[in-house]
Amino acid sequence: MARTTPQTHGEILVAAARRFGVTGYRGTSLQDIANEVGCSKAAVLYHFANKEAILTELMAPAIEVLRSLDERIAAQPDPTSAQRVAAEGFVALAVRFRGEIALLRGEFPELLQQPGFAHIQQISERLLDALAARSERASARIAAFVLLAGIAETCGEFADVSDDELGEALLTLLRRALEPAG
Amino acid sequence: MARTTPQTHGEILVAAARRFGVTGYRGTSLQDIANEVGCSKAAVLYHFANKEAILTELMAPAIEVLRSLDERIAAQPDPTSAQRVAAEGFVALAVRFRGEIALLRGEFPELLQQPGFAHIQQISERLLDALAARSERASARIAAFVLLAGIAETCGEFADVSDDELGEALLTLLRRALEPAG
């Protein structure tokens, strides 16, 4: 079973992504991943410090883009432009990383409380604030929350829809559904 | 520790609801529930056949309302009225049972695949179809999915908002965001 080329690290990532997407992070054991790769569980833990490290590395690119979106939003001079940037940026991110987001399968709440993902929570709150056009009105914040959570939950489904079409549909929805500033 | 009155059944339900709401269904062990009640784990399993039975009994009222909503939608003569009934009914259900829905904490996908909840999956699909005004267009179905999943995820948050205000906000959002029939 010894592998001739040391590409196992990448194989583990691919296998983990596939399994997480099917049975969720919690519902996937290290043994499941090892079986999918065709190696031992110990081999998985040779390449990654622990289970969370797999998820972290898997999500790293998406998180980096989210972080930069957060900065771009913060740099906007007024609520209206911040809302626009947030909407367009979030849709682009959701579509581009829909595979990665899908494999979290509604485990956001718990995963966000893990030590490595604490700052994501804060970014999400700022994103919500921007989508609500910085409004304090409950209706605006509720709408923003529904759309934020809904899009995150949605983009993993509809795998048969192209990136362009999905992005267009989500953006149209956001523009129609978000309450304008003021 | 023997209890004088046999009200433990109800106490277990209350304790389970509280724990599920905090740590989720999977994240809550029978021992956690027993600790909260102040009885043994075996006592919990004396009153309920297994862990899933607790969740089933907890969700029974909400599921019954969902089932009757499903029938009312099916009885509508055209897509437009079906969409209206689905939107109003779902919002009313989500607000009324927001506590129960909240304790599922994004575990819908996995829980729906448990044997006792198989039919909920089908009802959800018909609800989606109605919200999309029976349209086959991807944009309509995507919007419906975002709103359905988003509302389910949302109604547990905003505990400080009254039922009326929450329902009003969600309904307004749905009316603005859903694509009309045709």
Place this chain on the structure above:
DNA sequence: TCAGAGCCTGACCGATCGGTCAGATCAGTG
């Protein structure tokens, strides 16, 4: 030829899970 680095394995660990079981306790009944 051999030391060492990188890669990987099987065996094992403690913890926790859902669930079972034999038996103790107690209230009610005849």
Place this chain on the structure above:
DNA sequence: CACTGATCTGACCGATCGGTCAGGCTCTGA
């Protein structure tokens, strides 16, 4: 009194979890 059925307990079960560890294999460079 004896008996019964409902309630509950502590001890236990097999399975599974994430993670550790000592050692073996293969390749490389001195």
